[in-house]
Amino acid sequence: MITIKNLHAKVEGKEILKGVNLQVNAGEIHAIMGPNGSGKSTLANVLAGHEGYEVTAGEVIFEGKDLIDMPPEDRAREGLFLAFQYPVEIPGITNTVFLQTAINEIRKYRGLPELGAKEFLDLMREKSKILNIDSSLISRSVNVGFSGGEKKKNEIFQLLMIDPKLAILDETDSGLDIDALKIVAKGINVFHNDKNAVIVVTHYQRLLDYIVPDFVHVLYDGKIIKSGDKNLALQLEKEGYDQLIKEAAEIEA
Amino acid sequence: MAEEYKSDDMKVVEDLTSSEYKWGFVTDIEEIKFPKGLNEDIIKKLSEVKNEPGWMTEWRLKAYRHWLKMEEPKWPKVKYDEVDFQDIIYYSAPKKKPQYESLDEVDPQLLETFEKLGIPLEEQKLLAGVAVDAVFDSVSVATTFKETLAEKGIIFCSMSEAIQNHPDLVKKYLGSVVPYTDNFYAALNSAVFSDGSFVYIPKGVRCPMELSTYFRINAMNTGQFERTLIVADEGSYVSYLEGCTAPMRDENQLHAAVVELIALDNAEIKYSTVQNWYPGDKEGKGGIYNFVTKRGLCKTNAKISWTQVETGSAVTWKYPSCILQGDNSIGEFYSVAVTNNFQQADTGTKMIHIGKNTRSTIVSKGISAGRSDNSYRGLVKISKNAENARNFSQCDSMLLSDTCGAHTFPYIEVENKSAVVEHEATTSKVNEEQIFYLNQRGISTEDAVNMIVNGFCKEVFKELPMEFAVEAQKLLAISLEGSVG
Numbered sequence: 001m002i003t004i005k006n007l008h009a010k011v012e013g014k015e016i017l018k019g020v021n022l023q024v025n026a027g028e029i030h031a032i033m034g035p036n037g038s039g040k041s042t043l044a045n046v047l048a049g050h051e052g053y054e055v056t057a058g059e060v061i062f063e064g065k066d067l068i069d070m071p072p073e074d075r076a077r078e079g080l081f082l083a084f085q086y087p088v089e090i091p092g093i094t095n096t097v098f099l100q101t102a103i104n105e106i107r108k109y110r111g112l113p114e115l116g117a118k119e120f121l122d123l124m125r126e127k128s129k130i131l132n133i134d135s136s137l138i139s140r141s142v143n144v145g146f147s148g149g150e151k152k153k154n155e156i157f158q159l160l161m162i163d164p165k166l167a168i169l170d171e172t173d174s175g176l177d178i179d180a181l182k183i184v185a186k187g188i189n190v191f192h193n194d195k196n197a198v199i200v201v202t203h204y205q206r207l208l209d210y211i212v213p214d215f216v217h218v219l220y221d222g223k224i225i226k227s228g229d230k231n232l233a234l235q236l237e238k239e240g241y242d243q244l245i246k247e248a249a250e251i252e253a
Numbered sequence: 254m255a256e257e258y259k260s261d262d263m264k265v266v267e268d269l270t271s272s273e274y275k276w277g278f279v280t281d282i283e284e285i286k287f288p289k290g291l292n293e294d295i296i297k298k299l300s301e302v303k304n305e306p307g308w309m310t311e312w313r314l315k316a317y318r319h320w321l322k323m324e325e326p327k328w329p330k331v332k333y334d335e336v337d338f339q340d341i342i343y344y345s346a347p348k349k350k351p352q353y354e355s356l357d358e359v360d361p362q363l364l365e366t367f368e369k370l371g372i373p374l375e376e377q378k379l380l381a382g383v384a385v386d387a388v389f390d391s392v393s394v395a396t397t398f399k400e401t402l403a404e405k406g407i408i409f410c411s412m413s414e415a416i417q418n419h420p421d422l423v424k425k426y427l428g429s430v431v432p433y434t435d436n437f438y439a440a441l442n443s444a445v446f447s448d449g450s451f452v453y454i455p456k457g458v459r460c461p462m463e464l465s466t467y468f469r470i471n472a473m474n475t476g477q478f479e480r481t482l483i484v485a486d487e488g489s490y491v492s493y494l495e496g497c498t499a500p501m502r503d504e505n506q507l508h509a510a511v512v513e514l515i516a517l518d519n520a521e522i523k524y525s526t527v528q529n530w531y532p533g534d535k536e537g538k539g540g541i542y543n544f545v546t547k548r549g550l551c552k553t554n555a556k557i558s559w560t561q562v563e564t565g566s567a568v569t570w571k572y573p574s575c576i577l578q579g580d581n582s583i584g585e586f587y588s589v590a591v592t593n594n595f596q597q598a599d600t601g602t603k604m605i606h607i608g609k610n611t612r613s614t615i616v617s618k619g620i621s622a623g624r625s626d627n628s629y630r631g632l633v634k635i636s637k638n639a640e641n642a643r644n645f646s647q648c649d650s651m652l653l654s655d656t657c658g659a660h661t662f663p664y665i666e667v668e669n670k671s672a673v674v675e676h677e678a679t680t681s682k683v684n685e686e687q688i689f690y691l692n693q694r695g696i697s698t699e700d701a702v703n704m705i706v707n708g709f710c711k712e713v714f715k716e717l718p719m720e721f722a723v724e725a726q727k728l729l730a731i732s733l734e735g736s737v738g
């Protein structure tokens with residue numbers, strides 16, 4: 001699905017990613033953990049093509065295509081989706097218009113006919129039911145005045161509507177109450193199948209109770225310092241990052 | 254030939270849209286051209302050619318004499334080459350013949366713009382100067398239209414016709430809201446206005462249709478000094494649409510229109526404008542100067558709403574205003590002003606609260622791109638006797654480049670302590686994170702900017718009649734094409 005090799009990236013002249021290597025295959029779920037400021041969101045933004053980040057070395061191959069020089073909208077159309085850590089508000093544009101435009105742009109790129117109004121509405125109804133989203137929320141402007149939890153839920157709603165190949169979820173679980181967490185996890189599990197892949201960025205084991213990862217990676221200071229299976233997350237939950245960071249420093253030295 | 258045209262598409266727009274037609278109800282006038290310049294003889298002759306009654310000629314002359322004593326205003330935040338008023342031809346009769354036999358002969362780039370705007374085919378022909386077929390025969394459309402209106406006693410005709418056929422109404426109301434002494438351009442307009450529209454809605458009548466579509470083509474040709482007068486008698490309602498989203502080019506650089514609205518007790522007038530005059534080229538050469546005086550008078554319980562979408566002109570100077578004279582009257586101003594390249598706009602409103610319990614709402618959205626300059630200038634005045642007056646003003650500016658300017662000049666004068674006046678203003682650069690968010694969902698940057706700008710203007714667009722709103726959105730997209738990298 002995606003192969004990341006020796007990825008280095010700068011923001012505002014400062015190097016944040018210092019050689020990330022990661023291979024994600026169809027059908028897999030990968031969790032990325034790591035202390036605050038270690039570069040998790042930066043990695044997500046770089047993969048999605050944010051222009052504020054400059055890739056200085058390395059390569060990213062997504063479904064056989066080199067992503068580095070591809071504009072962000074084409075990456076999205078190729079099937080890469082990012083659920084933002086901080087979804088932005090867009091006044092005056094309803095969720096409905098926004099999603100319809102997005103879906104049809106993606107379909108156009110893939111040579112598919114536009115989705116008619118009825119098909120689109122049926123799809124909205126079906127997906128909003130899974131997430132228990134109120135229809136009034138969908139007819140409001142994108143994220144405007146949404147609570148923190150509602151914004152996160154809306155990201156997952158968009159994920160279900162757009163149905164990409166690779167979903168990168170940046171701390172979608174933070175700020176959710178217990179019930180919302182379960183609903184969001186359910187949404188992600190409904191999305192996931194053996195043809196797509198998920199990268200979840202999270203700080204907490206509790207999400208991983210519902211979305212069981214095949215691999216867990218620890219990102220620290222712009223590098224993946226440890227990878228393991230789901231037990232790594234459980235270990236981190238108990239012990240924190242200190243021990244791992246020390247070990248990594250020793251190997252480096 | 255097409256090759257040659259392509260190199261300078263605005264030239265084509267000019268060629269195609271400056272051709273003048275008179276359709277339907279406009280009084281037929283013979284081909285006469287006046288010499289350049291302005292003096293009393295010219296005005297007398299103008300009045301004579303139009304077969305005007307003596308009182309009209311007198312009024313024009315009074316206005317002219319007053320104008321001579323006035324000076325061109327310099328306070329708006331706009332710069333332009335001085336206008337030589339002696340270098341203008343104040344009267345020329347319209348050419349009537351279409352230049353083309355079919356749309357195939359019209360420049361494809363112009364047609365593309367029409368296509369983008371979604372302008373119906375028959376209307377495209379009219380705008381481009383193609384002979385129209387019998388199905389869309391202008392006279393017959395005008396006739397059916399007029400019959401429907403006449404049944405209700407509504408008068409909708411050209412100003413020239415109104416002067417001939419409804420002199421009492423014209424005499425009573427012309428200049429009653431914008432006297433010729435009002436300002437430099439209003440005085441000039443009063444002296445030399447060529448034509449315009451006249452509307453009268455009788456007591457208690459709700460005008461059954463938007464005064465628009467077919468008629469906006471007509472309005473294109475009223476010339477440089479347009480004069481509009483709308484009178485809504487007690488308890489009546491009318492929605493009037495002015496302008497056209499299609500690109501309009503005119504040889505006349507200076508346009509100085511006057512619009513007067515009178516809403517008598519319990520009446521309501523909704524006046525919507527889409528203005529898309531030629532803004533000049535990318536280097537800032539050419540373009541129309543648009544100096545307009547628009548004002549409405551509200552009697553008891555009356556309401557006037559101005560909604561405007563301004564994308565054209567090199568220089569715009571325009572403040573549609575409401576005099577809230579009657580108790581409980583309401584004034585509204587919703588505006589979107591877009592400036593790109595070297596355009597300059599100084600626009601806003603005046604809400605003059607005189608009656609008790611009067612309310613006004615101002616929503617202004619300024620969008621600046623390129624090296625343009627966009628100013629909001631608004632006055633809210635609460636007079637001594639205006640008990641419990643309320644005003645809410647919101648002025649938002651959005652910047653699409655680092656080289657453009659946005660300014661807000663709110664003037665607030667409150668002479669009555671019971672007044673509540675609220676003013677909110679924001680300025681924002683088009684938000685990179687919003688664009689990235691939309692990009693990440695598969696939407697191109699150009700479409701993203703359009704969506705964001707349209708979202709920004711939504712409060713104003715929702716005030717426009719439906720079909721106008723759709724066109725206005727597309728127009729915005731075209732006006733801002735290529736303005737964000």
Ligand SMILES: Nc1ncnc2c1ncn2[C@@H]1O[C@H](COP(=O)(O)OP(=O)(O)OP(=O)(O)O)[C@@H](O)[C@H]1O
Pocket residue numbers: 011012016034035036037038039040041042043052085
């Ligand atoms: N636009 C930016 N300008 C300056 N510094 C930035 C920018 N974006 C990220 N950084 C810096 O890069 C580092 C990594 O940030 P990033 O947001 O990727 O961390 P993170 O791992 O997602 O942290 P968290 O767990 O708190 O979300 C931080 O030190 C941050 O301050």
Ligand SMILES: [Mg+2]
Pocket residue numbers: 040041042085170171
């Ligand atoms: Mg983060």
